[in-house]
Amino acid sequence: MVHSRLQTASPRLRMSECNKLLEMVESGKPCTIRGLARRFNLTHYHLLHLFKQQMGISLGHLLTRQRLLQAASLLAESNIRIKEIAHEAGYEHTSSFARAFQRQFRMTPQRYREQGHSQEKLTKSAKFFSGREEFER
Template sequence: MEKGIISYDISSLSWKNGFVEKIRMLFLLFFYIITINRSKQKPYVQRKGSLRMYQVIIVDDEAKIRNGIAGLFPWSQLGFEIAGCFSNGKAAYEYTLANHVDLVLSDIRMPIMDGLELSEKLLEKRDIKIIFFSGYQDFEYVRRALRTGVVDYLLKPVKYEDLVDCLTRIRDRLNSETHAAPAREEENLTYYEKIISLVKNYLDTDYQNATLEQAARLVNLSPNYLSRIMKEHSDVNFSDYLLKTRMENAARMLKDIGCKQYEIAYRVGYDNPKNFSRAFHQYFHMTPSQYRKSSGADHDYGGIS
């Protein structure tokens, strides 16, 4: 045998040595091929002081596939790092909401939450890149995947070269987006400011009947996403701003001796005057009657203390 060349005559092994020996030789040959492929891949060198390792999660209900892709592929050479592996879309979705993830590699057909639902939910919440890999060459899957914003679709078994090419394109795109991030953040800030301004104007004018669901419909967002925008990009969250608006308007009305307290409660969104009185006391640290008296308008014959 020439030096540096691996060559096994599998047919020469007698069955006396057993089937296990043949399998062992096949695995040695397989891992040799993987090593040669890796050595041909040029290492990715990050630009000094500008880039980081992009975070990747792998989602597949088959452990062999998850572990194989995560363990046998030279992620770091391309500028990526495996952040986690998950067996279903729900677990991956929950992780991604709580952690920073740049790229998701996901199977399509999975239990609990499939890849299509995962991509739709993630792209509503995050600016994230998604690659699908599937054993099903189904045009309807491809069409739906691309429609949701998935960047690529690979067929199983995934070829080494195809995955390298795909990841290289995505890495280059992430690099360019990283450099453009400051301008994009400014655009996003303006976008968030417009949403918050619309919502606050709605609460200021319709505080009696205002709800988070109605506000979300007004700006064409989900209630949960709107709530998160208010919390992260405003000085006050949705419920606190609504309470503030209701209490300040109630205080203004209490200064008018012609307004009965039970009427004020209803006009600021409380069907039960006792609930209004409790909320008012928590906000101003005095009852509506005490506030009215302190303001000089203390002749209220419809009081609720």
């Protein structure tokens, strides 16, 4: 008999499940909190709570970081308009994207592009800003 996670005695996410979530987020494939919650047979509220409890960081923040890293890669490696990159990253308004990008990378998307950040620099930034090593136990 198949039981949903919500009916099980253990309300915690196992580390292996958290690692699977991290892999899914970092895969570069579009994902949402609701979609991830469905994959783990949880409500999105429960997934957010359990992930934060287990990992000490918000799943929403991780998704935002990943989207911004993908946007940074597009800025560095393509001539796609910033408005289109913002939309691809899940932002309806370019101004919201620019604010989030500046918080993450300490510069505007335009300046990031003008400075011609290489993939190596992007990888270093990703490691610095992602805090991924904090999650590996």
